[in-house]
Amino acid sequence: MGHTPYGYRIENGKAVVDQEKSEKIKMLFEAYLSGDSLATAAKKAGIKAFHAGIGNILKNKRYVGDGFYPAIIDKASFEAAEIERMRRAENLGRIWEKKALIESPAPTFFFIAEGNKQFDDPFKQAEYAYSLIETEVNANGGQCECNSNTRKEA
Template sequence: MGHTPYGYRIEKGKAVVDETKAKQIKLLFEAYLSGDSLATAAKKAGIKAFHAGIGNILKNKRYVGDNFYPAIIAKANFEAEELERMNRAEKLGRIWEKKEVNGSPTPTFFSIAEGNKQFDDPFRQAEYAYSLIEMEVDANEA
């Protein structure tokens, strides 16, 4: 098994709640849901971690409990935090969705004159090859 999440410890092969750290996690969730930033919520909870580490704690579904980890956070609080995190990200413009490509596609057909010159310099050879292009044909029109 990999890293044991903050708030748990392993005893006799089973995950048990570390009560001191579990209180900090509960405070972190409460502070974040009350409107505090990640850094402020972590400071109030007494958790010293980087911004990404705090975000990972808030995203960790194990705190709701599963077959191995006992619950520290109520499912309703976890879901409320996820919704709050997504709302904040949307307000800050941090939700990136793929945009449909509009417009014409890149031309894929070319009319090229025949060339017979050879250059030792690859850049000059490339310039020469590009100079042979007579016209571009739109792929949709071909």
């Protein structure tokens, strides 16, 4: 088992509610739902943690209870806090949509002449290796002829 969430302790291999800390968790949820910021709600609850740690407490589903951890927060309060957290994040512009992947027009393979020159400078060696490319096959299956920095679609 990983880290034991704030508000619980392990006794004889089972999670039990730490009464003092669980009261702080309840106060944190109440203060946050009353409109306090994460830092202010944590201060009122007497929890010393960084901003991200308080945010993690508010979104930790274990506080509602699961097979191992007993419930500290009722489901309605947890869901209300999650809705409020998302509302605040959206108002602050902190919701990012995943960008669609852009297909790269990079070739899938090359036809290359055999080279036999060796250079001490790795940049010169790379330049020489690239100069050996005769044709490349594009992602769409078309071929390009490559002659010293010029490309022609075949």
